[in-house]
Amino acid sequence: MAVNDIFYYFLFLVWIITAFLVHSFIRSYLSSSHSEINAPPSPPALPIVGHLHLMGKVLPRSFQTLAQKYGPIMKIRLGASTCVVASNAAVAKEIFKTQELNFVSRPEFGASEYFIYRGSRFVTAPYGDYWRFMKKLCMTRLLSAPQLDKFSDIREEEKVKLVESVMSCAREGKLFDLRSEFTAFTNNTVCRMAMSTRCSGNDNDAHQINGIVKTCLMLAGKLSVGDILGPFRFLDFSGNGKKLMGALKQYDQLVERILMEHQEKATKGFHQGDRKDLMDILLETYNDPTAEVRLSKNDIKSFLLDLFFAGTDTTSSAMQWAMAELINNPNAFMKLREEINSVVGAERLVKESDVQNLPYLRATIRETLRLHPSAPLVIRECDEDCKVNGSFIGAKTRVLVNAYAVMREPDSWANPDEFLPERFMETSEQKIGEHQMEFKGQNFRYLPFGSGRRGCPGASLAMLVMHAAVGALVQCFDWKVKDGGKVDLSEGPGFGAEMAQPLLCYPVKNKHMSNLL
Ligand code: HEM
Numbered sequence: 079m080a081v082n083d084i085f086y087y088f089l090f091l092v093w094i095i096t097a098f099l100v101h102s103f104i105r106s107y108l109s110s111s112h113s114e115i116n117a118p119p120s121p122p123a124l125p126i127v128g129h130l131h132l133m134g135k136v137l138p139r140s141f142q143t144l145a146q147k148y149g150p151i152m153k154i155r156l157g158a159s160t161c162v163v164a165s166n167a168a169v170a171k172e173i174f175k176t177q178e179l180n181f182v183s184r185p186e187f188g189a190s191e192y193f194i195y196r197g198s199r200f201v202t203a204p205y206g207d208y209w210r211f212m213k214k215l216c217m218t219r220l221l222s223a224p225q226l227d228k229f230s231d232i233r234e235e236e237k238v239k240l241v242e243s244v245m246s247c248a249r250e251g252k253l254f255d256l257r258s259e260f261t262a263f264t265n266n267t268v269c270r271m272a273m274s275t276r277c278s279g280n281d282n283d284a285h286q287i288n289g290i291v292k293t294c295l296m297l298a299g300k301l302s303v304g305d306i307l308g309p310f311r312f313l314d315f316s317g318n319g320k321k322l323m324g325a326l327k328q329y330d331q332l333v334e335r336i337l338m339e340h341q342e343k344a345t346k347g348f349h350q351g352d353r354k355d356l357m358d359i360l361l362e363t364y365n366d367p368t369a370e371v372r373l374s375k376n377d378i379k380s381f382l383l384d385l386f387f388a389g390t391d392t393t394s395s396a397m398q399w400a401m402a403e404l405i406n407n408p409n410a411f412m413k414l415r416e417e418i419n420s421v422v423g424a425e426r427l428v429k430e431s432d433v434q435n436l437p438y439l440r441a442t443i444r445e446t447l448r449l450h451p452s453a454p455l456v457i458r459e460c461d462e463d464c465k466v467n468g469s470f471i472g473a474k475t476r477v478l479v480n481a482y483a484v485m486r487e488p489d490s491w492a493n494p495d496e497f498l499p500e501r502f503m504e505t506s507e508q509k510i511g512e513h514q515m516e517f518k519g520q521n522f523r524y525l526p527f528g529s530g531r532r533g534c535p536g537a538s539l540a541m542l543v544m545h546a547a548v549g550a551l552v553q554c555f556d557w558k559v560k561d562g563g564k565v566d567l568s569e570g571p572g573f574g575a576e577m578a579q580p581l582l583c584y585p586v587k588n589k590h591m592s593n594l595l
Pocket of ligand 1: 184200201202213268384385386388389390392393396451452453456457525526527528529530531532533534535536537539540
């Protein structure tokens with residue numbers, strides 16, 4: 079390297095460090111002026127890094143620990159990124175209900191600057207005409223109960239394929255990787271509902287989408303750490319931003335082709351009995367000149383991508399936690415097996431319509447989501463200056479509701495860290511009957527799917543998929559942990575608190591089941 083080059087690199091480095099220090103100084107100054115107007119409590123911060131040094135591996139857990147000292151609403155600064163964290167049911171209620179309209183928007187976060195559909199993203203869209211239109215479309219058509227009913231055969235087929243895949247491992251005495259199989263299962267299910275494609279030897283489209291979505295989620299996860307660099311993240315030191323854009327362009331080309339095929343089919347006209355997938359319904363809206371909001375093709379592609387991002391890993395992660403907890407709690411496992419056996423028997427697989435008669439199965443899934451919410455930090459943005467729990471929150475502040483902490487709060491939950499599905503039974507002494515423990519977030523101590531207008535539109539779909547699949551895997555197999563002993567329940571690093579280790583087990587066929595497979 080020439081001396082000149084070294085000199086310029088050195089100058090560049092000095093420029094970066096100076097700019098960072100100035101930026102950090104201005105932020106500290108601005109935030110200290112807020113303290114005069116009653117800002118939320120905040121742990122002592124270090125220059126530049128803020129509270130980064132107080133963060134452990136698992137962010138929701140670190141926030142939970144800090145909240146025990148600083149209270150249910152606190153201000154946290156991670157490098158250049160500042161947010162307010164809410165950690166109990168009362169404050170969650172204020173944000174999600176009392177002041178809902180002020181907190182109904184979501185900020186752009188993580189790697190948003192690299193998203194090629196930036197203006198079209200539903201998940202980060204501000205609370206305006208576009209978001210309202212898409213949400214209504216979601217709730218009345220795309221993910222509505224009647225529409226989900228029309229896809230029930232898809233979910234049934236995918237569940238049977240999952241069970242067959244476990245069965246072949248059981249026959250060969252091989253390890254079954256629940257993480258990757260659950261991810262393929264949820265991806266196939268969503269892909270088929272979204273655009274009638276699935277991962278298999280003869281259909282490469284869903285396989286490719288699966289790969290692209292995995293890459294994007296991994297890169298977006300890495301890039302979201304870049305938030306702490308504030309204005310410097312655009313420099314993309316790691317090159318991950320470029321890689322993410324590359325993966326998204328690949329997705330764009332693939333889905334553009336599938337979209338053209340759907341458009342052609344729509345032009346020819348549907349026959350009676352043809353089932354429309356989500357892309358067909360979105361295209362119908364796109365082609366409708368009277369629609370309240372005219373959708374673009376990018377809106378369609380972006381919306382479907384959001385469904386993959388928001389719907390596949392969340393569901394498969396919750397299923398892994400459910401199986402892990404059941405394997406580590408043999409009493410709960412056997413109780414569930416006996417319930418399924420008495421209601422369904424040994425001659426057929428448990429199916430979605432059985433779930434209404436399987437209260438312990440429902441309680442198991444609810445308890446799993448309480449202990450291991452797949453989206454533990456619900457992110458929102460404050461629209462206008464306001465007060466929450468008596469503290470001042472400035473307009474455009476990012477707010478994280480720590481659902482993980484809320485759902486383990488000792489004031490709301492007896493033995494909060496224990497896996498006890500019984501607490502969700504009508505007969506429970508804790509009196510947390512399901513009737514009051516709606517999973518749609520109207521009870522503010524139970525928030526696996528967020529709450530209110532911005533709450534998860536895929537909750538019903540996720541529940542359908544999880545109940546039937548977990549039920550079938552408990553019904554048909556015993557599960558032996560890879561190295562004997564118990565499943566390692568450590569949570570992995572980052573925002574998601576997913577299982578740190580892939581769940582690898584030996585399935586053994588339940589000898590009481592008939593040979594239906
Ligand atoms: C166990 C599975 C799932 C969990 C735990 C989960 C959880 C969540 C949470 C906590 C939010 C934020 C809600 C809020 O701000 O109040 C959310 C949003 C969202 N979820 Fe889910 N979700 C799951 C499955 C799904 C599925 C299957 C889909 C669709 C296929 C989906 C689609 C979405 C979308 C599109 C949003 C953004 C909504 C908006 O911004 O208006 N999710 N989810």
